Amino acid sequence: MIIIGSDHGGFELKKAVTEYFDREGIEYFDYGVHENVSVDYPDIAFPVAEKVAAGEYEKGMIFCGTGIGVSICANKVDGIRAALCTDHFTAEYCRLHNDANILCIGGRVTGVGVALDIVKTFLSTEFEGGRHERRVAKIMSYGK
Numbered sequence: 001m002i003i004i005g006s007d008h009g010g011f012e013l014k015k016a017v018t019e020y021f022d023r024e025g026i027e028y029f030d031y032g033v034h035e036n037v038s039v040d041y042p043d044i045a046f047p048v049a050e051k052v053a054a055g056e057y058e059k060g061m062i063f064c065g066t067g068i069g070v071s072i073c074a075n076k077v078d079g080i081r082a083a084l085c086t087d088h089f090t091a092e093y094c095r096l097h098n099d100a101n102i103l104c105i106g107g108r109v110t111g112v113g114v115a116l117d118i119v120k121t122f123l124s125t126e127f128e129g130g131r132h133e134r135r136v137a138k139i140m141s142y143g144k
């Protein structure tokens, strides 16, 4: 199951993505923000990332204005590989090569059409493994 969250900068994009999930019958938990009010993105990004790291959800999606703030936060959480994606190619390769478990998109950067393609690609692309296992393992063992 997917967990999704945003600040106000990513709120409209989160709404579009959850509407897509509803249409497709894709299960998700919406962590919020539940109305378009100003919130501090770390207050959304850290708990969402922690729930993915704890194994409560298989994948996460976090949106803010640029996608940068939420990706910086998520990547501080042990066990998270968050990818800020801007197009089909980055969405595909963050799964193939990086085994990203959190998708970040900037709601003020990326239009809904491209964002939905990113979301679909992120969810449908499997990790390639092989030589990338070793590289991902090096990331995950850093500082341990």
Ligand code: RB5
Binding pocket: 007, 008, 009, 010, 041, 064, 065, 066, 067, 068, 069, 070
């Ligand atoms: C909020 O104004 C904005 O700073 C936030 O959504 C995000 O872009 C931060 O990286």
